[in-house]
Amino acid sequence: MNTYKLDITKEHCPMTFVKTKLQLEKLNTGDRLEVLLTEGEPLENVPKSSVEQGYKLIETVNVGGTIHKVVLEK
Amino acid sequence: MSLTDSQVERYSRQIILKDVGGIGQEKLLASKVLIIGAGGLGSPAALYLAAAGVGTIGIADGDNVDLSNLQRQIIHFTGDIGVSKAESAMKKMQGINPDVKVNIYRERICADNAAGIIQDYDFIIDGTDNFPAKFLINDACVLAKKPFSHAGILRFDGQAMTYTPGNACYRCVFPAIPPKGVIPTCSQAGILGPVAGILGTIQAAEALKYIINKGSLLTNRLLIMNAFDMEFRTVTFKRNLKCPVCGENPAITELTDYEQPACDISSR
DSSP: OOEEEEEOTTOOTTHHHHHHHHHHHHSOTTOEEEEEEETTHHHHHHHHHHHHTTOEEEEEEEEETTEEEEEEEO | OOOOHHHHHHTHHHHSSTTTHHHHHHHHHHOEEEEEOSSTTHHHHHHHHHHHTOSEEEEEOOOBOOGGGTTTOTTOOGGGTTSBHHHHHHHHHHHHOTTOEEEEEOSOOOTTTHHHHHTTOSEEEEOOSSHHHHHHHHHHHHHHTOOEEEEEEEBTEEEEEEEOTTSOOHHHHSOSOOOTTTSOOHHHHOBOHHHHHHHHHHHHHHHHHHHHTOSOOSTTEEEEEETTTTEEEEEEOOOOTTOTTTSSSOSOOSOOOOOSOOTTSTTO
């Protein structure tokens, strides 16, 4: 089981989820992806869309200011 | 193969779809679809398939663009009158999406060229306007075990079905060409432009679904629509084991050109 990182703090909807999804697709089952994203639309939609498409939301952590880390698992 | 940043952005709205994703997009970019006929059905099909990033699109049409085509054949513009339809369609597809490789065939599909043209493609779209071509494409695809989308349009009406090997073919539903004069041609009866658009667009959707291997195709089903009352229905049917081309003892084992004048050939 491996953990990968992705920073989408500079992306806008819908590229936030598009880039997340493309990384999630490359994972093996059990692998995790730590996504750095900003509050607002990305924080609301990226975890929700990921869960809708069959990935697991492990946790969401505020890592300072408006930046959050969302941990997703395939 | 991996998607470039500009491809990710270009195809973002379909990559987001659960059933497409980057995996489906890569399949589309690696796929080859042949569109026979750059007319009312082929125009929207070609535009949507190019926009979706189907990597190789073949377009076959032996005609030149005519003023009377422009009411429904939306890939051709007024400035294209007199130009080969295949070339005109190629320019628009490449204009929409330079990722797409377009192969053009400036010829009418016939028994001598059909097998050779379809053999390089994963999926075929029948966008022709006459029964001899439709039966020939069916027979060629059945014999070559190639999936294809059929559509036919007239006045306010349209129908579509999809063949994949092992399922019912066009001849299972319509065993033989109707006699001349029984079904009017488009040039005699007319056609509402958007009906061509709806059916050609359905054909593009079938091609994309086949390539990404998702959803339910119009196999063993005939979709029938009427734009006058705006009604859609599907009729289910089974493969005919006595079908002259895909049945257990087929009478048709090689391609021949069928008789019946095609829609307004003589007026072109």
